[in-house]
Amino acid sequence: MAVSQRVIKSMENSSWIRKMFETGGILKAKYGDDNVFDFSIGNPNVEPPEDFIIKLSEYASLKKTGMHAYMPNAGYLDVREKIASWVTSTEGIEIHSDNIVMTCGAAGAMNVVLKTILNPGDNIIVSAPYFAEYEAYIGNHGGEVNRVQGGEKFNLSVENIEKAINEKTQGVIINSPNNPSGRVYSEDTIKNLASMLERKSRERGRAIYLLSDEPYKKIVYDGIKVPSVIKNYSHSIIMTSYSKDLSIPGERIGWLAVNPAAEDLHNLLGGIIMCNRILGYVNAPAIMQKVVADLQGRSVDMGFYKTKRDRLCEILGNAGYEFIKPEGTFYLFPKAPGGDDLKAVNALQEERILTVPGRGFGTPGYFRIAYCVSDRVIExxxxxxxKAFRALKNS
Ligand SMILES: Cc1ncc(COP(=O)(O)O)c(C=O)c1O
Incomplete structure (x- = not known):
């Protein structure tokens, strides 16, 4: 076989979203685009804000030597300065431009960090429900996935995370607002997690890094505030992008910020910058860096997603589904009626509704609905x- 066993296995395991996408293609060919309700992918369906288009045009037409050249692997200094001052003003911790690295999205940031910190056989803790691709990212760099069950109502269980920590644990990944549950972890939870990790790091004499994946931080509802992770834990790295909040996932632009008090800071940053290069990213896209640096704090209108969340909650509630109203993101994660997520996803597919089974997120018994779709699709x-709910309840 020409393709590696590892990649074959990874394709088999990680393809739920892709499978649904392919099924969508088949159904659309059969029934027409308008008659298939595709809730399978977290691809924002709102266009980027006008400011983004204006800035992009300005930078694209700027005739300046070196605008399209290689640059320092961490990214342009002026861009990192603007991001550092944004992080300082919003996170409540002084962050210097040296601690910022521009990346190819949050996914690029995570791969760079994992490559930097993982020795073969080290593990990274992930708390279910979690974004399925963490498993692949950890595997990319010789790490093992150390899965733990989350707490009630998709909260973190600090206790379960503590129990899972062993000598080979290099880090913990958290993601709030969470894909797939829409849960935002409270300040108390983050503080409890931080103090447990500080204690465990001290006890074993080596830091456990906290990797906070934050691409949905601005997509929150009802005045909810997402507490700062970087302020609350010294060995922390936050990773984010503009994919979701500016609706530009195809542009592959994001950044990471390392807490100035993180253990082995000099090597950590040096490693991250080098890995950005040698993983083949080299540096984050040049024009996009300049554009997003000028758009700190901007985002698409969150009212757009809130309307969809509220209407979908109403539809699901009326039909009888059990779910927790999302506090952020554009995902809903209802209980599978009858308890079997595969059966539920198949029953929905019979109605030409495409969703993703919870087992793809380490949480069987639930299914994910990505509601970044048109109002018409929702209606x-x-x-x-x-119909699917009734069929499942009666089966
Ligand atoms: C939780 C989470 N993290 C990371 C990513 C990767 O995003 P990007 O690399 O586009 O920033 C996604 C994309 O859907 C996501 O849902």
Whole structure:
């Protein structure tokens, strides 16, 4: 076989979203685009804000030597300065431009960090439900996935994380607002996690890094505040992007920030910058760095997603589904009626509704709905959600 066993296995395990996407293609060919309700992918369906287009045009037409050249692997200094001052003003901790690295999205940031910190056989703790691709990212760099069950209502269980820590644990990944549950972890939870990790790091004489994946930080509802992770834990790295909040996932632009008090800071940053290069990213896209640096604090209108969340909650509630109202993101993670997520996803598919089984996120028994779709899709799916619920309850 020409393709590695590892990649074959990874394709088999990580393809739920892709499978749904492919099924969507088949169904659309059969029934027409308008008659398939595709809630499978977290691809924002709102266009980027006007400011983004204006800035992009300005930078694209700027005739300046070196605008399209290689640059320091960490990214442009002026861009990192703007991001550092944004992080300082919003996170409540002084961050210097040296501690910022521009990356190819949050996914690029995570791969760079994991490559930097993992020795073969080290493990990274992930708390279910979690974004499925963490497993692949950890595997990319010779790490093992150390899965733990989350707490009630998709909260973190600090106790479960503590129990899972062993000599080979290099880090913990958290993601809040969370894909797939929409949960935002409270300040108390983050503080409890931080003090447990500080204690465990001290006890074993080596830091456990906290990797906070934050691409949905601005996508929150009802005045919810997402507490700062970087302020609360010294060995922390936050990783984010503009994919979701500026609706530009195809542009592959994001950044990471390392806490200035993190253990082995000099090597950590040096390693991250080198890994950005040798993983083949080299540096984050040049024009995009300049554009996003000028758009700190901007985002698409969150009212857009809130309307969709509220309407979908109403539809699901009326049909009888059990779920927790998302506090952020554009995902809903209801309980599978009858308890079997595969059966639920198949029953929904019968109604031409595409969703993703919870087992793809380490949490069987639930399914994910990505509601970054048009209002029309939501409205027209109502009957199908209801029919599928009845079919599942009666089966
Ligand atoms: C939780 C989470 N983290 C990271 C990513 C990767 O995002 P990007 O690399 O586009 O920033 C995604 C994308 O869907 C995500 O949902």
């Amino acid at each position: 027209r799916s109502a009957e199908g959600f209801e």
